[in-house]
Amino acid sequence: MTYWAIDAGGTTTTAALSDGSRMRRGSVNPASVGAAAGDTLADLFRAIARHVGDGPSTGWLATASVGVDTPSAEIDRFAAAAHAAGLTGSLVVSGDVPPLLLAPPLAGRGVVVVAGTGSAVVAGAGPDDGPPVVI
Structure with missing residues (x-):
């Protein structure tokens, strides 16, 4: 595969x-x-x-x-x-943005800030604690 x-x-x-x-x-x-x-x-x-x-x-x-x-x-x-x-x-x-939070090493727990052509923030408490929050 x-x-x-x-x-x-x-x-x-x-x-x-x-x-x-x-x-x-x-x-x-x-x-x-x-x-x-x-x-x-x-x-x-x-x-x-x-x-x-x-x-x-x-x-x-x-x-x-x-x-x-x-x-x-x-x-x-x-x-x-x-x-x-x-x-x-x-x-x-x-x-x-969500793949940046979901991929290792964060595995869903942490904060990602993107500042490129566009900008965004996504945060998550972990895979067992609900969906990520995207701002």
């Missing part, structure tokens, strides 16, 4: 694969680059699909364009783009 993750920033998008490979593209955030965002994301999904080959993979798309109030149709659009590119398996879609 191959694992991959995409950090879709406002300026640069980076994909990391479980074999240590990295792929970089421009922004896939429509707020930053408009309609070109979809084409760039499709290109990145195709590159990942070529790299992982046949068989399912598990991916995580973390993007500032997704929040708790994002319509399910938008999430479905990301999934359809991944599938159209040839990716099969599981896809998690989230905002770009």
Whole structure:
């Protein structure tokens, strides 16, 4: 099983694969680059699909364009783009900050402050103490 993750920033998008490979593209955030965002994301999904080959993979798309109030149709659009590119398996879609809190070494407990193209704060008391708080 191959694992991959995409950090879709406002300026640069980076994909990391479980074999240590990295792929970089421009922004896939429509707020930053408009309609070109979809084409760039499709290109990145195709590159990942070529790299992982046949068989399912598990991916995580973390993007500032997704929040708790994002319509399910938008999430479905990301999934359809991944599938159209040839990716099969599981896809998690989230905002770009929560993965920073959930990944080791914090494992859900701590505070993350991001100051980049955008800025955000997320805090959590741990996986057994309720969902993270995003500010």
